[in-house]
Amino acid sequence: MKLLNRDVDYAVRALVFMARANKPMISVASMKESVGVPRPFLRKTLQKLHQAGLLHSIKGKGGGFALARRPEAITLSHLMTALQGPLKLNDCVFRKKLCANHDTCLLRRRLEGIEGRLRSEIEGVTIRDLV
């Protein structure tokens, strides 16, 4: 079981790099060595983060990406939501056909509790913490 997929892992490294760099704008080309990710893949990843509002982007020569918020305002949860969808520990809610006892299911309740606490944990990890 993986909490973070590769996209998120790479994104963390890239954003930490950006937070450290302290330059207004960083191109993918200039981070790829430090981050150690294939360039086109990293680009696609950062584009998603741009769509999610976590990054600014500027096209054209001299362009690149920049953090859209301060590092302490970008959490692991943000990245995960943007890159791998919302946190859902149990998918039983998705298959109601299989699950007649959805309302009374004790397992579901336990998992919801666990999920809530996990969520607050990942909301507590910021890019700032990782710099």
Place this chain on the structure above:
Amino acid sequence: MKLLNRDVDYAVRALVFMARANKPMISVASMKESVGVPRPFLRKTLQKLHQAGLLHSIKGKGGGFALARRPEAITLSHLMTALQGPLKLNDCVFRKKLCANHDTCLLRRRLEGIEGRLRSEIEGVTIRDLV
């Protein structure tokens, strides 16, 4: 992201059923309706739990499976370990090539903390709780 795969989900239902039934031995055939799982699949799942020492099995006519421990001594963690491998939130440790800064990686440390707490949560959920 899924905490539980289908195997574990099904296994929980089956074991809860067995704990409720309070009979010494239950065949797959006699649980499949209540559990709502394709028979051959459920069989394979329970075989794995047998290999993991969580169930007893008796072959031959009149045979079947039985809980090898009291319901309060079977945790969600046991099932997950047996059916989907040990809990590992981050797979970065597996790819050391990509990860030069393994020792100092702050993300890894944060995830280890989260993973430990998550582990104790799933160790706290027993079949007894779900009956």
Place this chain on the structure above:
DNA sequence: CAAAATGATACCCATATGGTATCATTGTGT
């Protein structure tokens, strides 16, 4: 010996994941 059950494998299909390639668009500098 037949029937009913598990043990052990091998296989299969659909989907998800990780990654690449391509072309369009936008901005900079000469």
Place this chain on the structure above:
DNA sequence: ACACAATGATACCATATGGGTATCATTTTG
């Protein structure tokens, strides 16, 4: 005006994983 350097948007591909089926061997009961 033009070349170039960057992102935007898609389409594509290869492999791994997950979920499930099929088959045959083995054991036990009656």
